[in-house]
Every structure is written in C-alpha cells, then in structure tokens.
Amino acid sequence: MTTISIDRASRWFGNVVAVNDVSMTIAPGVTGLLGPNGAGKSTLIHMMSGFLPPSSGSVVLDGVPIWKNQQAYRQIGLVPEREAMYDFLTGWEFVLANAELHGLSDPGEAAKRALATVEMEYAQDRQVSTYSKGMKQRVKMASALVHDPAVLLLDEPFNGMDPRQRMHLMELLRRFGAEGRTVLFSSHILEEVEQLARHIEVVVAGRHAASGDFRKIRRLMTDRPHRYTVRSSDDRALAAALIADGSTAGIELDYKERALQIQAIDFYRFTELVPRVAKEAGIRLLTVSPADESLESVFSYLVAAK
Amino acid sequence: MNVTVARLTMRGLLGRRRGLLLLALPLLLIVLSVVIRVVAGQDENTAAGILGGLGLGTMVPLVGLIAGTGAIGPEIDDGSIIYLLAKPQPRWKIIVSKLVVAIGCSVVFAALPTYIAGLILFGTFENLTLGYTIAALIAGIAYSALFLLFGVISRHAVVWGLMYALLWETIVGTYVPGAQTLSVHQWALSVGQKIADPGVISSSVHLPTAIPLLLVATVGGAWLAAARLSRLTLAGEE
Numbered sequence: 233m234t235t236i237s238i239d240r241a242s243r244w245f246g247n248v249v250a251v252n253d254v255s256m257t258i259a260p261g262v263t264g265l266l267g268p269n270g271a272g273k274s275t276l277i278h279m280m281s282g283f284l285p286p287s288s289g290s291v292v293l294d295g296v297p298i299w300k301n302q303q304a305y306r307q308i309g310l311v312p313e314r315e316a317m318y319d320f321l322t323g324w325e326f327v328l329a330n331a332e333l334h335g336l337s338d339p340g341e342a343a344k345r346a347l348a349t350v351e352m353e354y355a356q357d358r359q360v361s362t363y364s365k366g367m368k369q370r371v372k373m374a375s376a377l378v379h380d381p382a383v384l385l386l387d388e389p390f391n392g393m394d395p396r397q398r399m400h401l402m403e404l405l406r407r408f409g410a411e412g413r414t415v416l417f418s419s420h421i422l423e424e425v426e427q428l429a430r431h432i433e434v435v436v437a438g439r440h441a442a443s444g445d446f447r448k449i450r451r452l453m454t455d456r457p458h459r460y461t462v463r464s465s466d467d468r469a470l471a472a473a474l475i476a477d478g479s480t481a482g483i484e485l486d487y488k489e490r491a492l493q494i495q496a497i498d499f500y501r502f503t504e505l506v507p508r509v510a511k512e513a514g515i516r517l518l519t520v521s522p523a524d525e526s527l528e529s530v531f532s533y534l535v536a537a538k
Numbered sequence: 539m540n541v542t543v544a545r546l547t548m549r550g551l552l553g554r555r556r557g558l559l560l561l562a563l564p565l566l567l568i569v570l571s572v573v574i575r576v577v578a579g580q581d582e583n584t585a586a587g588i589l590g591g592l593g594l595g596t597m598v599p600l601v602g603l604i605a606g607t608g609a610i611g612p613e614i615d616d617g618s619i620i621y622l623l624a625k626p627q628p629r630w631k632i633i634v635s636k637l638v639v640a641i642g643c644s645v646v647f648a649a650l651p652t653y654i655a656g657l658i659l660f661g662t663f664e665n666l667t668l669g670y671t672i673a674a675l676i677a678g679i680a681y682s683a684l685f686l687l688f689g690v691i692s693r694h695a696v697v698w699g700l701m702y703a704l705l706w707e708t709i710v711g712t713y714v715p716g717a718q719t720l721s722v723h724q725w726a727l728s729v730g731q732k733i734a735d736p737g738v739i740s741s742s743v744h745l746p747t748a749i750p751l752l753l754v755a756t757v758g759g760a761w762l763a764a765a766r767l768s769r770l771t772l773a774g775e776e
Binding site: 278281282283284285300302303304305306308310312314316317318320321329330332333334335375 | 545617620621622625626627629770771772
C-alpha cells in the first residue's frame, strides 16, 4: 500500500501562485485529477514526481518527502505530458534503456514485459520518431512500468489519443488500480475522469475545489445554478408561467437578443418543467440552450461553493 | 559512471547534425595542414601558428563547446532528461557519464587531429607536436567540464560558451593581459610549454598557477553541474 500525501502544499513561481494550499491523499486505486487547463494539475504532478519542491507545505510518499529523494523512483513510474523522448532510439532500445537505468537485474525481460503490457511489440523495432502520438504515449507508459512501480503518475495521458487507444489505456489503468497500485492521472475532461476514476480530485485556479467519488462530483456539477437562453413564440407568457415554479430563480426578458435569460436552481425539475409549461400554455419553444456551460464556469462555481 | 547514460549521450551527440560538425572541424585542420606542408614546406612558425591558433585556439574550444553543451543541453531543453532523472540513480553519476563522453569527443575530434596535423606540419621536432597535443587534451577536458556546466545552467549555453571562448579568451585576453589568467587556453599552453623544447611554446600563465586553476575549473565545473542537476525543476507549461 503506497500513498502520496500532500499537506497544505503551495507552489509559486515569482508572484504567480500555481498551487495554493492544497491538501489531498492519493491512495491505492485510480484517482483522477480534474481541472481546466492552467489549474495547477501539472504543477501538482511535478511535485508528486520529485521535479518541483513545494514552496510551502509537504509532498510525501509513505511519509518520506519526494523532493531530492531519488530512491522514491523505485516506487514511482512517471508518464510526463511532454512528448520529447530519445527519438533516435527504437521503442525497444528506449524501454530497455529505462530498465537499465533502474538497475534492474534482468532489464531485457523487464522491457519485454512492459512492451507487451502496452501491446507495442509489433512496432518495437521502429524508431520512436516514426511513432504516432498514441504510440509514443504507449511507449512512455512502458518506460514508466518497466520497474513494476507501486505508484503511477500520468500527466494528461489521453491527450491526442484516438478513441480506441483511449479505451485501451483506460482498461490498462483500471487493471493497475484493481491490482492495488496507486494510479493518478490528470485530465481536463470530466467524462474521461468519470469513466475511469474511482476517486476524483478537482483543482481550479490552483485551489483544491472538490474531492469525492464521481457521483458526488457529478452532483456538485449539476446542482449548481444553470443559465439558459430560451426563445419561444410568446416569451412573456412563458416567463410568467416559469417564474411561478420554485425551480427558477430569475428570468430576464432580453430585448436585444429577443430571448429569455433564465436562471434555474433545480436542474432536473427545470428540464422537466419547461416543455410541460410550454405545452400547457400552447407556447412553441424555438431555442433552449445552456448559456454558460464552459468548463471554466462550472469549475469556478465549485470553488465558490466550497 | 553509468554505461546507459553514456551510450544515450553518445548517440545523441554523434547521431545528428552535431556529429557532422564535430567531424568537419578536425578534417578542416588536417586538410589545411596537408596543403600548407605541400605549399610552404616544413616551417616552425607556420606549424606553431596553425596548431596554436587554429587548433588549440579555435578548434579545441569549438569541439569542447559542441560536445560539452550538446551532451546535456538538448535533453534539458526538450524535457527528455526526465527519463534519466526519474530513476534511483545519484545525479552526479549522470554528470560524470556525460562528462566522460564529452571528454572522449574532445580527445577524438580535437586532441588526436591536433597530433596528426602536427606530425604533418612539423613531424616530432622539438616536441612541438607533443606539446600542442597535450595542451589540446588538457584544454579539451577543462572546456568539456565548463561547457557541460553551461549546458546545465542555461538554455543559451552555446552563446555563453562562444562569448567565453571567443570574446574573453581571444579579444579581451589580447587587450587586457590580466584576463589571460582566467583562460583555459593559457593554462593549457603553460602545460604544453613544459613539454615542448624550451622556447617553442609560450604561455602568459605560470605552471604552478595553471594546474590548480585547471583542476578547479574541471572538478568544480562538474561538481556544480551535478549540484544544479539534482535541483533541476520542471516548470509547468501552464
């Protein structure tokens, strides 16, 4: 059982705060680190992988600080986000070199096993520079798995993968989680994280915004006030009928857009209410669209609600 | 010393355009030496001018610069160094391995060609060739360590290296004699002076000054590079 504990860690670069007073524990199983781009996910992963010291607070692996502790790499496998690796090597040479650098007793066998795990044997004798993005990602995975680590850290591993590769990697990570390894991956896509992670940690603008299983996170995301833009054959009559129900908090007649701007506070009831009310009043709905579904606004709501 | 690190470094250094550049410089020196020997015959002043000016003064620092910065700079630049660092290995081993490769390059692409050029130009008379070869060897070692350090510290290592080798050692050294005390070139020359027959090679630095300074530059450079590498951070791209 290997656990990474982050305790009140902050990290700033000059006067830019990238990570702000974050505490979380990454336990065995698959954990998703969710947040919009620039939220501090990479900074957190760099701290967990010993490539950045926290400016304050601590980041430890089973109680031992990770920064400047090269022995920690016996337990950590890291899949960095950047694509650069030793492009002039073949996939086999690259993974073998990683096994040798770990000082394994049988690096050849370990490299073989790791390449088999990611199903890359078929291309192992080609130069890395000829690989597609998904293939590079898998070879990076193999290099991180070569020493059979208890902890696997992956920075945006699904970026640039096609759906089939994505499914394959998800299966792989699920399996590692089930084997009792501590797997942490970052992503800015909720659906991706939901499909895979048992546990989700949400970071927004350097802060720890939420933590829990995917149901809890999903509920947090849907329970927030939603804004809708609605156009109909009779906006004023529709507004009057909708505001009578408790699921709406405010309605504005937007003359310029010739539409209603509605703030709903009970998502499920509201989605059921609109078509029913319109039908009863004989109003025709022309447009019903969520107004601020950008991920950033969803996340910033989470921060404000915490 | 880690064989895997050394092997990766060597392939990175020799595999790309850098390898051609490393080969072109000594070839130029040798071809030029043949031409001069054929046209001008055997002449001490010409030989000393070519070996000292073109060889030790230009080729050795350039090869040291390409090998020293190229042994680590590109990997830090593109982030692939992470695969060497995320391993249970002390960081100084990585530096030592890379330094050995850079020094090896200096021997093969700078010291050895100096020797060959010297034989062509002046044979073994007055130990001139041996003196310049040993000087090239020693300068190559010191430059490798120094420029490896530059490669770890700065993304503009090549620029800094050129400024040091060309501006400081050559131009500043010409007008400000004191600057020559801090010059790998002069330190190496003072060793060469000792080896060649008296009066053949001259240096502005005395040997008892040069030896400790060479040691400080080489060992200190490697030590600082290792210290810096063990604190290397990866800033987020965000």
